[in-house]
Amino acid sequence: MIKISPSVLAADLSDLAAEVADIKRCGADMVHLDVMDGNFVTNISFGLPVIQSLRKKSDMIFDVHLMIDKPERYAARFIDAGADILTFHIEACDNPVELLDEIRSQGVMAGISVKPATPIEEVYTLLDHCDMVLVMTVEPGYGGQKLIPETIEKVRKLKAELKKTGHFIEIQVDGGINDTNAGELISAGASILVAGSSVFVASDRAAAINALRCNA
Numbered sequence: 001m002i003k004i005s006p007s008v009l010a011a012d013l014s015d016l017a018a019e020v021a022d023i024k025r026c027g028a029d030m031v032h033l034d035v036m037d038g039n040f041v042t043n044i045s046f047g048l049p050v051i052q053s054l055r056k057k058s059d060m061i062f063d064v065h066l067m068i069d070k071p072e073r074y075a076a077r078f079i080d081a082g083a084d085i086l087t088f089h090i091e092a093c094d095n096p097v098e099l100l101d102e103i104r105s106q107g108v109m110a111g112i113s114v115k116p117a118t119p120i121e122e123v124y125t126l127l128d129h130c131d132m133v134l135v136m137t138v139e140p141g142y143g144g145q146k147l148i149p150e151t152i153e154k155v156r157k158l159k160a161e162l163k164k165t166g167h168f169i170e171i172q173v174d175g176g177i178n179d180t181n182a183g184e185l186i187s188a189g190a191s192i193l194v195a196g197s198s199v200f201v202a203s204d205r206a207a208a209i210n211a212l213r214c215n216a
């Protein structure tokens with residue numbers, strides 16, 4: 001079953017709790033929360049206090065994507081704030097194995113992410129330590145970009161590696177995903193699609209979520 005994780009970057013952030021309730025009603029499986037530090041990526045989004053407050057108003061699965069330098073400094077606090085899935089970038093962390101293990105030891109799903117230019121093979125030695133690999137399909141930092149087609153091959157390679165090594169790990173894709181490219185991503189092996197603009201900007205969000213899921 002393909003899962004859809006709408007990114008609130010494209011939501012009305014002045015009314016975040018209502019926006020999250022709305023995508024739940026429209027059939028989203030989880031909500032994607034993009035944390036940016038103005039350092040690992042040039043943009044700044046939101047952080048701990050927003051997630052903490054939202055946690056009090058929503059029982060959805062919080063899929064937290066950390067685009068921050070040295071994520072090991074903050075992981076425990078994002079878990080306390082309410083993350084159910086916590087993903088950080090391999091490019092931002094010196095000891096990913098240790099951090100993945102720490103996240104898992106707190107009962108939270110641990111995800112490792114790669115930017116478009118990072119070879120997918122770099123995560124192969126981490127597969128025993130994570131629950132999800134997030135293959136970025138755009139350069140991280142901004143919503144509303146166009147998917148980089150070459151990234152789809154990375155999903156295909158990773159899926160083949162998971163099969164070969166017998167790992168049952170989710171493959172998440174993020175950036176520029178819409179009902180035109182969702183099918184190809186799903187056939188390549190993606191199991192969780194993140195979508196900001198194509199869900200939140202749609203006039204019928206339930207139809208948009210359904211279109212993404214059923215496009216295989």
Ligand code: DX5
Pocket residue numbers: 007009010032034065138139140141142143144145174175176177194195196197198
């Ligand atoms: C980009 C973020 C994405 C982004 C997706 O750095 O990680 O989650 O919000 O937005 P769309 O679907 O609009 O590309």
Ligand code: ZN
Pocket residue numbers: 007032033034065174194
């Ligand atoms: Zn994201």
